[in-house]
Amino acid sequence: MKADAPQNQNLLQGTLDLLILKAVAPGERHGLGISRRIEQITNGTFQVKPGSLFPALHRMEEAGWLAASWGESENNRKAKYYRLTKAGRRQFESEVENWGRITLAMASALAAE
């Protein structure tokens, strides 16, 4: 079930961050897990390539939104797991709110005659 991949290029600034925050909000995940989770919750609209995923993960870790730790993956491999920090959860909440405002504004702007 794959949608048009080129859509990826047009991700709004901040969208990827929000999707990552959303993906780890329920619990910690490793890189591939986050990538698959985003694919899943967007019904395959967004496929996040490692070239954009990892820089984003590290940037967010440095910003203090994510915390990382090493753990075992499902098939007993060492993998780096990311989880939300308190600051990350607050960031997530405020971005969700923001996003809501933007989509509402966009919808009403486009609906206007």
Next chain:
Amino acid sequence: MPWAPKFRSLARNLFHQARVEQDLDNEIRGYVEALTEEKIRSGISPAQARREALLEAGGVEQIKEQVRDARAGALVDSFLADMRYALRTLSAARGFSAVALLSLALGIGAAAAMFTLFNAVLIRPLPYANPGRLVRITDTYPEGAAAAIQRASRTMDLASFTTDSEYNLTGLPSGVAATAHVAGSAVSAGLFDLLGVRPQLGRVFRKGQNSPSHDRLVILSDALWRGAFHADPAVIGKPVTVDGVARTIVGVMPPNFDFPGYPLGSAAQLWIPLHLDPRNFVDYWAAGFMPLVGRLRPGITVAQATEELRRLIAQAIPQFPYVMARNWNSDAEVMPLRQAMTGDISGELVVLGGAVGIVLLIACVNLAGLLLSRSAARRKEFAVRAAVGASRRRIVRQIVTESVVLAMGGAGLGLLLAMAIISVLRPVLPGDAARLVEAGIDARVPAFAALVALLTGISSGLAPALTISRFDLAEAINAGGPRTAGGADPRLRRLLIAGEVALTVVLVIGAGLLIKSLWLLAQVNPWLRAERTVTARVYLDRSHCANRAAYIEFYEGLVRRARTITGVSDAAATSALPFSSDMRSAIPAEIEGQPLKPSEQVAPLLWAAAVTPDYFRMMRVPVIAGRAFTRADGPQAPEVVLVSQATAQHFWPGQNPLGKRVRVVWDRTWRTVVGVVADVETYEHTAGLSGTMYMPYAQSVGQARQIPAAMTIMVRTPADPARIGGQLRALVSEAGPGTPVGEVRTLEAVVSASTSQPRSMTWLFSGFGGAALLLVAIGVYGLIAYSVEQRRHEIGIRLALGAVQTDVYSLVLKQNMKYVLAGLACGLPAALALTRLMTGFLYHVSATDPATYAAVALVVIVVAAVAGSIPCLRALARDPTESLRVE
């Protein structure tokens, strides 16, 4: 308290960058493997799955590069944010920042200045080849003995050289002054090969070029070559006249070549071969005693070389044409050149190093105290930041950034301060060592300051960072108000203050002793009126005057004509100006009827000045017994001398010195003492001298059995020294064209230069002592301000209940002054023990001078009491009802 894990986590946060690369690699590789397995599970062959996974991932190295960029961007962002926040909080807490910066600048500045000295003496390599094998031989040796030891030694290659020699250069190329007077050194021909230094032009001396018919050669320094020869590349082979002797230029040394240099002597501008003529046995065995430098042969130890040296010295003693003490130089030693450098100024190094260490320690203690109080006061701020989601790591980094910013600012100020300290430090060091300090200023100094700053910043930031990483958030927020804020243990701060006071007492007592010593030094020679006396050194060429009579005529004529200058009331000439510590005026002498005791190694050294008859009148030196010189004491008259009072007491205690006889060891003539004059204090201060003797110039003898060629003309005048100096120069060039005249100075300037070493030492110490007092004042102020603030509520209650203000004041002050007094009680005995190291720098004052100790104790108590009273009085001035409402 679990300190270790906290420290580890902090260290990992600070230094984790090194592991990031490895982690990143593992992470990406894990991703690709997971992707591969996913594909295998969907039924693709392993090889195919791996290829697809790699393709899909899109270049592992590329991803890593993108991650690195993102990380670096985030790091820089957060670092800049930390910096901005640090600068904002620091500029908000202006008082704290100023005090912390001051503490750091004082500590780092003093440390950087001392490091410059250590760098010059201990770290910078000597500018010679394989300097580790170079050695200095202690004591000095006449040409004959030096040559004998040099020939016989199997353990070392040796070379001798003269120190502090000066030469007149004439026949210079046109365009520059036709004559120059420069420092130089006469050296063994093998010296340059021994040092392993090659000339930049021409060649060095060859073996055999010390013998009388082959020694008409000269080697130039780079500076002299550039200054006097226009850096002429064709200078080799050209003639130049050195002290009237025509010589051929054979080489030019490279710019960094510095010999003799510290600690062997002062830097030379030219080198000529020693003139070694064994047939002239008086000159060969008595004229000049020279130091020796050597290079150990392969496999030879210093101990072996010393053992051989002493044996060779013992063998040389019977060869002297005059009786030499049997134990002459029997304790001579071979020591590595580097060790010789430190040994010479070890006294200064120990005392100044100790003082700087104390200042640095006080500064650190003060800073630690300040930071502890501040972090206690900021607990709530940190707690709030943590509560709103700042990670602990982020807060720690913020605190450390703040203290590193502070420390870097302190280092900048400290470097400026270090430059100022170095300019005061230079005259503290004896003679040529001062030049070294300049050489010690290189890239290592700012690097050292930055390193000290970084260490100070991190370590002083660590204490508050560690305390905040173990507190309970809720408790910290709820505790809130200053009334109950726990924070830093006040007992710890009080102990810190006591320690600071103790250290300060030691330093201030050192400064006090030096100040008293300098003051006493300024009180000597009360009869000497240094102002209104202008001096000029005249370097008459050895060849210019063919015989003694011509020299005598030249200088007597000069003095006579100097008296005719308008505004000059009196004039005289001397070979040895008082207060100039020129050891070339020291001459070994024999006292009639007092043969050398076996315990004495050489004849007593006397400070010998050749003076014109009016010298004593002009210098206002009182004649205590007998008579001064007169015009009748001419070349044909019986030889006479004057001695100083101390000298008379030293050699003829309880006897009448008049009529006693003295002889310069290389001279046949016995000279009769005809008078005793007052002591001129600085002569007596010079170590190793047994007394002072004056000869009339017309009868005088100096080094190398010759009449002194260089004399200092002195005139007494109220007129402008510059004008008089110009007229003196004109007179000299009229009487002897081409004769160089040295710097024209007032006697006052000469006197002041002679005390520059004790003065600089006093300045430095007073500066360090003042800095320590200031730091203690700040520390006490901070401590009491803090404890008053903490007890504001309690003070309010006491006042409201009717306590008298003075009672509360004395209660608070007393409680804290106890620690100041305890510090004082520790500091005084410590000072007693430590100031003993300073004995060598003190004149006329004992290191245990009770008056100084009492005065310093009083000063420290007053400073602490005043600093402590200010916050007390400010607290009491507040309305008690307001204090009660404080929460």
